[in-house]
Amino acid sequence: MRLTIPKPRPRPRPVTPADAARPAVRVVTDSTACLPEAGAADGGPVVVPLQVLTPDGTRREGVDITPAEVARRIGAGQRLTTSQPAPEDFADVYRGLAAEGARAIVSVHLSGDVSGTVTAAAHAGQRAMVPVRAVDSRTAAMALGFAALAASSCAQAGADAVHVAARAREVAASSRCLFLVDSLDHLRRGGRLSAGAAALGAALGVRPILEIVDGQVTLVQRVRTRAAALDRMLALAVAHAATMERPGVAVHHLGAPERAAAAAGRLAEVLNVTPVVTPVSAVLGTHAGPGALAVVVAELGRHEH
CATH class of the missing domain: 3.40.50.10170 (Rossmann fold)
Structure with a gap:
């Protein structure tokens, strides 16, 4: 044994x-x-x-x-x-x-x-x-x-x-995620924006403001110039933040750090917050393309554990 x-x-x-x-x-x-x-x-x-x-x-x-x-x-x-x-x-x-x-x-x-x-x-x-x-x-x-x-x-x-x-x-x-791109081609090729919306946003001399609404990329507004589009996007973000008790604010960019810093400075002055500033992720940047600029606002207050 x-x-x-x-x-x-x-x-x-x-x-x-x-x-x-x-x-x-x-x-x-x-x-x-x-x-x-x-x-x-x-x-x-x-x-x-x-x-x-x-x-x-x-x-x-x-x-x-x-x-x-x-x-x-x-x-x-x-x-x-x-x-x-x-x-x-x-x-x-x-x-x-x-x-x-x-x-x-x-x-x-x-x-x-x-x-x-x-x-x-x-x-x-x-x-x-x-x-x-x-x-x-x-x-x-x-x-x-x-x-x-x-x-x-x-x-x-x-x-x-x-x-x-x-x-x-x-x-x-509670959030809004607004963004500008220099070209809609990247979003359209990647299937993140319909061909119809891409065609509407690509009209000559028009800068589209885009937003993620209920999970999908949506064309919010068309503005004539890049400067006017940036002004309008920041105004939409400020209006949304004004409804909040403690807004969290972020600015993202792909290859446009100076534009992102300037946008963050404007938001900080108006909202009295310090925005998070980071490059957009590599994956999101692949679909948005170089020059993309985004602003995010979300409610961080009104909550008890």
Whole structure:
């Protein structure tokens, strides 16, 4: 009779002070949120990168490619496309957060009408070790970013996953995401704007103001000059912020830092806030094109944990 010696069971990883400080509910978002700093190490949103498909390979935004490189490549005549993360990318993140002690995850993402990102997150969540709530923000850029940050604040305050997901939806729904582009061709080729809307916006001597409305890119107004279009876009943002208790404001650009800084300065003076200023994400920049300028306003007040 052979004696079988049982193999020793692996010891669980000891809980560190950093683990104890992390909230039980963690928030995941994607790179189109344009967050200036993810802050994942401090319990903030964990960012999953989308992909830019270039002639020489696939690049993960924020990892292998920057908005400045996207602007340079488009300016050189390259045709770029984009792709959502694979469900496995989300599964890896969810698995890591569960290992760190997360008991639930709220995954907040780019509008499902323009990307399959939230669908990939939901599919991965069905197989995760902990409950995952996938939230379609119905928006993008810092309208998504503000929603993810607000949700993360709720999670760090001890709120449960239902509350955290509701907070993400609340902030996203309060937002306006307005933007200008130098050409509508990139949006039209990428399928993010209908041919009819592109034709209306491309009339000679007209600058279109665009907005993400209920998840879709919509033509809001046509203005005769770039300067007038910028003035009108800022006026729309200011009017929306005026209805808010504590507006969060962001300005994005692709290859136009001076224009973004000037726009942010004007908003800061009128609204008495300090706007977040960042390049638009590489993926969003691929569809907007060089010279794009965006303004986001979202309500960050009127909430109790």
